[in-house]
Amino acid sequence: xxETSVLDAPxxxxxxxxxxxxxxxxxxxxxxxxxxxxxxxxxxxxxDSRSVYEDQLESVTKASIGRNVGAxxxxxxxxxxxxxREQGITIDVAYRYFATPKRKFIIADTPxxxxxxxxxxxxxxxxxxxxILVDARxxxxxxxxxxxxxxxLLGLPNLVIAVNKMDLVGxxxxxxxxxxxxxxxxxxxxxxxxxxxxxxxxxxxxxxxxGSKNMPWFNGPSLLEYLxxxxxxxxxxxxxxxFPVQRVVRPDLDFRGYAGTVAGGLVRTGDAITVLPSGRxxxxxxxxxxxxxxxxxxxxxxxxLTLEDDVDIGRGDLLxxxxxVPEVSSxxxxxxxWLNEAPAEIGKRYRLKHAASLQxxxxxxxxxxxxxxTLEREPANTLEMNVIGAVRIETVRPLAFDSxxxxxxxxxxxxxxxxxxxxxxxxxxxxxxxxARPSRRVVPQRSTEPVPVTEAERRTRQGHAGAxxxxxGREELAWRLERLLFDRGCTVYRNPGxxxxxxxxxxxxxxxxxxxxxxxxxxxxxxxxGRTRIEANSASGIEHELEKLQxxxxxxxxxxxxxxx
Amino acid sequence: MSTFSHLRQLEAESIHIMREVAAECQxxxxxxxxxxxxxxxxxxxxxxxxxxxFPFPLLHIDTGYKFREMIEFRDRYTAQIGAKxxxxxxxxxxxxxxxxxxxxTQRCCGALKTQxxxxxxxxxxxxxxxxxxxxxxxxxxxxERVFSFRDGRGQWDPRNQRPELWKLFNTRLHAGESLxxxxxxxxxxxxxxxxxxxxxxxxxxxxxxxxxxxxxxxDSLLPVEQPFVPFLPGExxxxxxxxxxxxxxxPCTGAIHSEADTVPxxxxxxxxxxxxxxxxxxxxxxxxxxxxxxxxxxxx
Numbered sequence: 001x002x003e004t005s006v007l008d009a010p011x012x013x014x015x016x017x018x019x020x021x022x023x024x025x026x027x028x029x030x031x032x033x034x035x036x037x038x039x040x041x042x043x044x045x046x047x048d049s050r051s052v053y054e055d056q057l058e059s060v061t062k063a064s065i066g067r068n069v070g071a072x073x074x075x076x077x078x079x080x081x082x083x084x085r086e087q088g089i090t091i092d093v094a095y096r097y098f099a100t101p102k103r104k105f106i107i108a109d110t111p112x113x114x115x116x117x118x119x120x121x122x123x124x125x126x127x128x129x130x131x132i133l134v135d136a137r138x139x140x141x142x143x144x145x146x147x148x149x150x151x152x153l154l155g156l157p158n159l160v161i162a163v164n165k166m167d168l169v170g171x172x173x174x175x176x177x178x179x180x181x182x183x184x185x186x187x188x189x190x191x192x193x194x195x196x197x198x199x200x201x202x203x204x205x206x207x208x209x210x211g212s213k214n215m216p217w218f219n220g221p222s223l224l225e226y227l228x229x230x231x232x233x234x235x236x237x238x239x240x241x242x243f244p245v246q247r248v249v250r251p252d253l254d255f256r257g258y259a260g261t262v263a264g265g266l267v268r269t270g271d272a273i274t275v276l277p278s279g280r281x282x283x284x285x286x287x288x289x290x291x292x293x294x295x296x297x298x299x300x301x302x303x304x305l306t307l308e309d310d311v312d313i314g315r316g317d318l319l320x321x322x323x324x325v326p327e328v329s330s331x332x333x334x335x336x337x338w339l340n341e342a343p344a345e346i347g348k349r350y351r352l353k354h355a356a357s358l359q360x361x362x363x364x365x366x367x368x369x370x371x372x373x374t375l376e377r378e379p380a381n382t383l384e385m386n387v388i389g390a391v392r393i394e395t396v397r398p399l400a401f402d403s404x405x406x407x408x409x410x411x412x413x414x415x416x417x418x419x420x421x422x423x424x425x426x427x428x429x430x431x432x433x434x435x436a437r438p439s440r441r442v443v444p445q446r447s448t449e450p451v452p453v454t455e456a457e458r459r460t461r462q463g464h465a466g467a468x469x470x471x472x473g474r475e476e477l478a479w480r481l482e483r484l485l486f487d488r489g490c491t492v493y494r495n496p497g498x499x500x501x502x503x504x505x506x507x508x509x510x511x512x513x514x515x516x517x518x519x520x521x522x523x524x525x526x527x528x529x530g531r532t533r534i535e536a537n538s539a540s541g542i543e544h545e546l547e548k549l550q551x552x553x554x555x556x557x558x559x560x561x562x563x564x565x
Numbered sequence: 566m567s568t569f570s571h572l573r574q575l576e577a578e579s580i581h582i583m584r585e586v587a588a589e590c591q592x593x594x595x596x597x598x599x600x601x602x603x604x605x606x607x608x609x610x611x612x613x614x615x616x617x618x619f620p621f622p623l624l625h626i627d628t629g630y631k632f633r634e635m636i637e638f639r640d641r642y643t644a645q646i647g648a649k650x651x652x653x654x655x656x657x658x659x660x661x662x663x664x665x666x667x668x669x670t671q672r673c674c675g676a677l678k679t680q681x682x683x684x685x686x687x688x689x690x691x692x693x694x695x696x697x698x699x700x701x702x703x704x705x706x707x708x709e710r711v712f713s714f715r716d717g718r719g720q721w722d723p724r725n726q727r728p729e730l731w732k733l734f735n736t737r738l739h740a741g742e743s744l745x746x747x748x749x750x751x752x753x754x755x756x757x758x759x760x761x762x763x764x765x766x767x768x769x770x771x772x773x774x775x776x777x778x779x780x781x782x783x784d785s786l787l788p789v790e791q792p793f794v795p796f797l798p799g800e801x802x803x804x805x806x807x808x809x810x811x812x813x814x815x816p817c818t819g820a821i822h823s824e825a826d827t828v829p830x831x832x833x834x835x836x837x838x839x840x841x842x843x844x845x846x847x848x849x850x851x852x853x854x855x856x857x858x859x860x861x862x863x864x865x
Contacts, residue, residue, distance in 0.1 A: 013829065013833065014829075017759070017762065017829060017832065020755075020759055020832075021570060021572055021759050021762075021763055022570050023570060023571050024569070024570060024571060024574075025570075025571035025574050025575075092708045092723075092726075093708065094707040094708045095700045095707055095708075095750070095751065096701075096707060097700070097701045097751070097753045099753070099755065104571040104756075106751055118728060119728075121730065122728045122729065122730050125730040125731045126730075126731060126732075246581070246584045246585065246588055247584050247587060247588045249614065249616070249617055250617070251616055251617030251618065255616055255617075257616075259584055259613070259614075260584075261577060261580075261581045261732075288615070288616065289612070289615065290611060290612040290615040291612075298569065300569060300574060300577055301569070301573075301577050302576075302577040302578075302580035302581050302584070302612075302613070304615070304616075315588055339728050351737070353733050353735065354733075356585075356588070358589075408731065409731065409732065412730070412731050412733065413733065414730060414733045414735065416735055416737055421735070421737040421738065421739065422727065423727045423728050423729075423730075423735045426728070426730045
């Protein structure tokens with residue numbers, strides 16, 4: 001790194017210190033199994049950024065002698081506990097730290113096996129980016145899909161697909177291109193996200209920190225260059241102002257303030273605010289900190305607010321701007337990740353911690369569970385450890401919340417078992433409405449440079465991919481299907497009555513085109529993937545076929561007939 | 566503030582954690598070790614509860630073998646900021662003659678640190694102890710939770726820790742159980758020093774290079790404050806320009822050769838130095854994975 005060269009000129013040291021203090025922070029998570037070379041990758045990032053100290057290196061070199069590896073085993077730098085060193089696996093989330101002259105990094109390192117879904121979810125919950133490791137020799141496995149699914153479920157805005165062990169496939173561009181194509185096709189069904197693909201060899205060091213002479217065909221940034229430059233942290237500030245009150249600060253009779261961390265957007269002195277769930281209103285009079293009063297506070301900052309009026313506010317209340325209030329309801333729909341060995345019990349009362357509030361909540365029903373390998377929905381009466389499912393929950397007191405996709409702090413909660421005090425589930429609120437709607441969310445642009453609209457963005461806007469549905473001359477079925485899809489919020493159009501070319505243009509634009517057609521032509525659905533014969537005879541049956549073809553985009557957890565997984 | 570730098574993000578996160586402890590725990594206490602991390606903790610506590618005072622006392626586990634400069638600093642600084650200080654010492658073990666040389670480091674630490682800490686927490690009825698440990702200090706700490714659960718005997722079970730998601734901390738306890746809370750979990754040694762520099766936080770002068778009498782033996786510099794330091798025949802204390810990289814008990818904390826007598830110089834030294842911080846602590850080298858064993862027994 002360039003740090004030593006800075007030190008050669010002592011006059012520049014003050015400036016260097018200032019630069020160091022102004023660095024920003026990227027939290028990312030890595031998912032992959034032992035075999036993917038994940039520990040080796042992290043070990044190399046730490047080693048090459050000089051975040052490993054000599055004596056630590058000595059102690060792992062010493063430990064390496066007993067194991068069957070040559071030279072430095074980078075993976076030993078990251079395997080923390082004795083028990084797992086003996087077993088040779090990592091079993092929990094481990095946090096690692098390194099810095100480059102440009103940025104500080106916190107890695108949440110998680111094991112990738114199926115039974116460790118809960119660890120992956122934990123690691124992803126605080127991350128802004130996920131690195132998914134794919135073994136070049138094995139291609140896209142169910143495991144990689146699972147990692148991508150969990151990263152997207154947890155709302156991570158950035159995904160890096162690192163195709164590792166390129167040295168073992170002769171640095172073959174075709175191998176990389178094939179995996180990239182396949183992975184991009186898989187990601188299409190999710191919300192808009194622009195993944196970054198990079199071919200690497202963690203063992204040899206190709207494209208990890210610097211570019212690779214072995215792969216001149218790859219012109220993109222190395223993994224570290226990408227991590228150093230990907231925009232971070234700008235997402236929260238653009239969202240609506242949210243301030244969960246952590247504590248009432250009342251040192252004497254003259255001062256009454258509300259301490260908390262801004263959970264979304266920003267607040268300025270003089271702003272009107274509404275207190276949720278009570279609905280009372282006031283204005284912000286001061287933003288108080290130890291370092292002096294402030295004019296504004298932004299997402300992530302811990303401050304104390306005072307208000308113009310003496311309103312009744314306690315821990316657990318939520319402050320928002322009156323024109324952008326969160327939802328208030330005691331009935332929630334949520335995606336749960338079950339974390340505990342004792343499975344979920346319908347009808348059981350749990351403690352629910354949401355932002356700064358803790359209260360009782362009943363698990364009313366389980367709508368379905370998501371098969372983590374096929375990503376298909378399955379009926380469920382319970383959720384076992386590491387299982388992801390959609391549920392309905394009812395709280396004793398009304399809760400002020402946002403959907404998780406809108407705000408990761410006001411949209412998340414944990415469930416605590418009242419008897420054992422164990423944290424049994426992580427929850428992501430999907431909404432409270434009875435009818436599912438595709439997301440109309442406008443995807444925030446993540447870079448300052450405008451980029452062309454992608455197919456994935458179009459899908460997110462529509463809530464579904466385009467499809468051409470022809471029904472073998474069944475007029476009534478055609479209009480019934482149109483009605484069903486229309487009510488669901490889809491962009492749908494029946495009987496364009498033109499040439500195939502125009503029909504295809506319609507669905508490429510992103511519409512669901514329903515054509516009554518004729519008996520001779522038969523019943524089929526055409527998507528970008530190809531034509532599929534329709535067996536179903538009812539509108540809902542055809543909707544189900546569309547779901548199976550993964551035409552609908554949403555992530556999971558939406559109620560009713562919504563959602564595509 | 567135009568950019569939300571990593572230091573300000575870490576600061577905000579730590580403040581959030583301290584406020585959660587104060588809001589949800591019955592009797593919290595801040596474990597004050599006098600070191601640089603404790604100094605940072607105190608500043609964060611001041612910030613978290615401003616304009617009020619921080620709503621918990623400080624507990625110092627005094628082994629009796631801390632450096633004199635540490636104790637002087639402790640008494641002066643805690644009085645200056647108006648903190649309530651509780652000092653607890655395992656006097657029984659000291660009377661029995663506990664020294665690292667007579668008892669060995671493991672047994673000595675077990676009595677003067679681990680047992681004293683558990684007794685001190687019990688005596689005060691504390692259910693949550695805020696400490697300055699960081700995950701980057703030692704490998705076994707990389708998986709430590711921010712809110713670390715301890716059973717009725719104060720022991721840590723790595724298999725039985727609660728998952729921590731987002732910033733949602735589960736502080737629920739049964740009678741007798743307790744929490745150790747680490748607001749600096751995500752800070753690195755470099756972050757701590759940069760924060761000390763940015764905030765001008767007072768620290769014990771032992772961190773700054775100065776000529777000090779040392780027992781020089783091979784590469785190691787051993788402080789000679791205690792009368793029982795075992796000199797070999799022919800060995801005498803020498804004046805060496807040195808400083809402490811981390812502070813513990815004087816018989817078990819080695820010094821390092823250094824010219825760094827200001828915080829910026831320490832940061833500069835840190836960048837060029839490649840030896841990890843706890844390496845001059847004799848206690849970690851008893852056996853591979855020894856910190857993990859101490860933690861299971863209740864050591865911080």
